[in-house]
Amino acid sequence: MNELQHISEKDHGPVLVTLNPPFEPKTDLVAGRYKYEHPVLDSAAISAQKKMKTIQHVRGISFAGAWLKYGFHEDGFTSGLHAAVGIVQGDSNLAGTIRPPFEISPADREPEVPHVATLFDLLEGTGLRVCLAYSLSFCLSVVRWAFCTFLGLDLSHVDRP
Known part of the structure; x- marks a missing residue:
């Protein structure tokens, strides 16, 4: 312990x-x-x-x-x-005979909220999550196009939604 x-x-x-x-x-x-x-x-x-x-x-x-x-x-x-x-x-006969050598306190405490959780709450609550998802999807599409065009990669076998 x-x-x-x-x-x-x-x-x-x-x-x-x-x-x-x-x-x-x-x-x-x-x-x-x-x-x-x-x-x-x-x-x-x-x-x-x-x-x-x-x-x-x-x-x-x-x-x-x-x-x-x-x-x-x-x-x-x-x-x-x-x-x-x-x-x-x-027990009046035992009172004061036993004292723990340390304070007994519950382990309960307010959980610390990491900054990342606050950011996720902000993204969810404001609708920015959807905007961010579309923006990242567009960026990935541009990267895919660039790889296919300039490097001659054939990604036709990759399923696209």
Whole structure:
């Protein structure tokens, strides 16, 4: 997780997560086994995610998992940290005993719009795309004519629309 979350190993040590442990845990320590699949983020799931804050840390129950965001491993890690910190902060006997060595902040951010995307939006919105297409088509026709005329190329076998 150090590399994925930009957590300094020098400052915080190795932060590791495993999906498949190299050996089976002791059976007497296993509380249950569950099969999970990748979440399907449909409209119902997104609606449920928005309602999670109403039941998180209620009646001593905390939820964690990648399904609370976009389904990435980093989302599971972050939600686990949020759940653990919430449990500690909610228990008066534990309050203040555990503090993460770094701020837990969501990875959400406004996506940066590349300049090319802005140009495409401009071309589409103003109708310049059609003008540009006709202009380029004309230029290519002139280039084709020049190659055929001056270089003696026979392009009759090339399909023309």
